[in-house]
Ligand SMILES: Cc1cc2nc3c(=O)[nH]c(=O)nc-3n(C[C@H](O)[C@H](O)[C@H](O)COP(=O)(O)OP(=O)(O)OC[C@H]3O[C@@H](n4cnc5c(N)ncnc54)[C@H](O)[C@@H]3O)c2cc1C
Ligand SMILES: Cc1ncc(C[n+]2csc(CCOP(=O)(O)OP(=O)(O)O)c2C)c(N)n1
């Protein structure tokens with residue numbers, strides 16, 4: 001935990017985005033997490049992504065549950081709406097916020113304990129409902145805040161800091177999200193911002209349920225030799241599959257990748273999502289194929305990262321419910337109470 | 352890029368921008384911390400050790416350290432380094448206990464110093480503790496050189512100068528005041544073991560214009576006039592005064608004229624305002640006193656009537672920047688401008704001039720009449736003769752005189768011991784000490800203070816202008832000094848990286864407020880500078896590059912705008928970053944710090 005506050009002064013050449021803000025304007029208060037915690041890097045990646053997209057900070061709703069991971073919304077976007085809810089209940093609060101005001105940019109941050117243990121039911125249902133949001137899990141395979149118990153995403157056989165092995169099968173949130181209906185599913189690593197920042201940008205631009213599982217080492221309780229979520233293990237066992245780039249205006253600007261192939265997906269706002277597939281045969285629009293690929297790699301002890309699945313034509317909750325375009329919290333009395341004549345018409349339709 | 356060799360003492364020295372820029376390499380952040388702790392005597396002594404005249408320099412230094420100060424790059428205005436030095440001098444206690452001991456039994460070597468300016472005085476100070484018999488020859492009645500004869504009392508009170516000159520003389524200098532050396536050859540007959548020439552650059556330039564000879568009585572060479580004022584031979588100037596020239600001498604001439612009763616004073620400069628030689632603050636001081644500075648006016652003619660000066664005719668030009676980036680001056684086409692004047696002070700530069708050194712003594716001179724010297728040892732072609740201060744490479748300033756003196760003193764000492772002046776010179780060194788005190792505790796005030804530069808309080812305007820002896824600046828009081836001291840970034844507390852400990856977690860990258868740190872693929876320097884978190888455009892400032900890390904990348908830190916806030920070290924889970932205070936050992940004879 002840092003005691004010296006981060007000075008306001010910044011690099012003289014820090015670029016301004018389209019709103020005239022610097023990246024520093026997207027930061028939050030200084031983190032109280034352990035020095036070196038992967039979660040802080042994820043917060044930094046969110047800050048960078050939001051700043052680069054020139055998104056207005058006050059249009060965000062950041063919601064979380066309980067855990068070190070769930071503390072992090074305090075550490076980014078301090079000019080936005082926020083709700084630090086109870087353990088595992090981020091999805092309920094986010095659902096409410098999104099239903100009331102569909103124009104808010106939703107970021108839900110949760111932990112592997114928060115989402116795969118106490119909040120597993122909530123996780124399943126918000127994904128199933130396809131709320132338009134970025135659901136990001138800081139996955140460290142442990143209950144960091146309560147000092148290092150195994151979480152439900154911890155791999156069987158991996159050990160605690162003292163050496164005791166985990167006896168249970170892991171829950172893979174990526175596989176679940178693929179199965180239940182997320183329209184954007186990715187996995188990344190807190191120690192690789194080159195991959196993570198573009199994924200967050202793409203997820204924020206995605207209209208629908210975007211889920212990112214970010215492996216984020218816990219330096220205090222789960223960064224030892226027997227861990228499968230340590231900096232060293234993840235770096236050694238990562239297989240990058242599909243990297244994403246969000247190209248705002250000039251799709252002709254290309255970065256040439258040596259291997260694999262390239263595919264462009266148009267986004268609703270006119271930007272282009274460019275996929276760099278490191279395995280040319282991989283189909284990032286095949287839900288079942290993605291599920292198989294992820295599970296098979298997992299069995300081989302490999303961690304596949306990147307944008308694993310994206311629905312180019314996503315459907316989100318408001319589409320399913322056919323709500324009005326105007327945010328519900330903006331509807332005025334006349335719209336909400338159209339009068340007795342309208343009520344009579346409705347009643348008549350049921351006769 | 353090659354990984355950085357931090358064992359090279361210059362690497363960390365260069366990060367301390369102020370100390371690096373100071374010719375005498377004064378340990379600035381260290382003395383500023385001492386001032387913050389109200390340890391003024393120690394702060395004074397630290398200065399005295401390296402620059403010899405802290406009370407004088409705290410008021411008059413040309414302060415090359417300030418434009419170099421890192422704070423200029425992080426938020427425009429430098430730390431008031433110079434005026435903090437004055438605070439140490441103003442508030443110090445008794446320093447006698449700190450003075451180096453001078454042996455009563457001498458070492459048998461006799462050294463002659465010619466001229467009692469800052470250069471010779473500093474050589475004397477460095478040599479005396481080693482038992483040398485030091486003879487000082489000076490044509491004037493008192494020591495101090497130009498510090499006494501040129502710098503006006505409203506910038507430097509006599510008591511301040513006297514104290515620091517006497518402190519040295521009291522160490523046991525054999526003084527020969529009022530003794531002008533008319534022949535080096537004769538002096539050398541006394542067979543001293545070494546000679547140090549510190550006679551300055553005493554000849555003020557003149558301008559041979561139309562009418563110059565006819566009005567000789569009304570035209571004064573700036574430096575001669577200033578010394579006449581300093582020694583009380585001139586006490587007034589009447590009528591309208593034009594000061595010609597744009598350097599610091601011009602600024603002293605105009606402000607002095609104003610105090611001696613001139614009806615009006617104008618500074619007229621041939622070149623543009625921006626390229627004037629005078630420092631920013633000296634121009635400001637003159638303008639604050641209501642003196643107009645008229646630029647782009649090369650003089651053409653002295654206009655006179657019946658042997659009396661009427662004024663000066665100036666051509667009107669304008670600066671044009673040529674394709675080579677240089678300024679050229681082209682006529683504007685306007686008619687010549689006539690400016691009325693009863694007196695003209697010429698402040699257009701000084702030259703070296705040593706007619707008293709015979710040219711057959713083995714001392715070579717170049718075409719500008721400057722001695723041919725070895726830049727490091729300051730030895731002339733006659734191995735026993737050394738030069739320093741303005742007499743060495745032309746007019747500089749007091750802090751350069753001190754710096755030269757240290758070099759010359761080492762050379763003289765080596766020479767007298769029969770050692771090689773180059774091979775046996777003490778090397779520069781650097782020591783690093785961790786400032787880590789506890790989990791979140793550092794032995795320095797790491798927190799960044801965002802406040803603006805404090806202004807030095809001044810004496811009331813009319814009082815200042817009526818008495819030439821009234822010092823214009825009042826100096827910082829202790830409270831202001833404490834505030835100003837907080838602005839120093841402690842650039843000597845270095846960020847030191849231990850690659851073996853780094854787990855590449857990015858924590859330092861994320862926390863750094865100035866985007867100094869990057870983990871990237873290594874490349875050639877120009878390309879590498881572009882790929883960093885914030886492109887490193889200031890090529891004057893070093894990149895600190897690690898050896899290869901486990902991911903194959905390198906850590907690159909751009910030293911340019913680092914606040915030395917220690918957040919990287921606070922955030923690092925493995926202590927791969929540590930904040931370590933660097934102590935630079937500048938070779939210097941008799942330094943009590945080493
Ligand atoms: C108007 C003016 C203002 C200045 N203001 C500043 C300032 O604010 N800050 C700053 O840092 N610098 C300033 N300087 C420059 C500074 O004064 C000099 O750079 C510095 O004093 C040089 O020191 P020195 O020891 O080399 O020689 P000097 O200070 O010039 O001393 C030389 C001494 O040698 C004596 N001497 C000369 N020839 C002989 C001889 N043949 N025999 C015996 N004695 C002899 C002279 O009388 C003199 O005392 C100023 C200069 C001028 C002209
Ligand atoms: C209802 C409830 N049950 C249990 C807890 C105790 N608790 C706090 S945080 C936490 C686990 C958090 O783990 P995770 O979501 O992985 O977050 P991390 O700290 O690892 O980032 C638990 C069990 C609680 N706060 N509330």
Ligand code: SF4
Pocket residue numbers: 367368369370379380419420421422430432838839840841842843
């Ligand atoms: S901030 Fe302090 S240490 Fe750094 S260059 Fe300026 S005066 Fe020197």
Ligand code: SF4
Pocket residue numbers: 846862863864865866867868908912913914915916917918919920
């Ligand atoms: S001390 Fe460290 S964190 Fe602070 S500015 Fe310098 S590199 Fe950045």
Ligand code: SF4
Pocket residue numbers: 036852853854855856857858859860919922923924925926927928
């Ligand atoms: S915080 Fe420390 S361990 Fe982490 S990347 Fe920086 S230097 Fe390396």
Ligand SMILES: [Mg+2]
Pocket residue numbers: 067069111112113138139140141142143144151
């Ligand atoms: Mg966890």
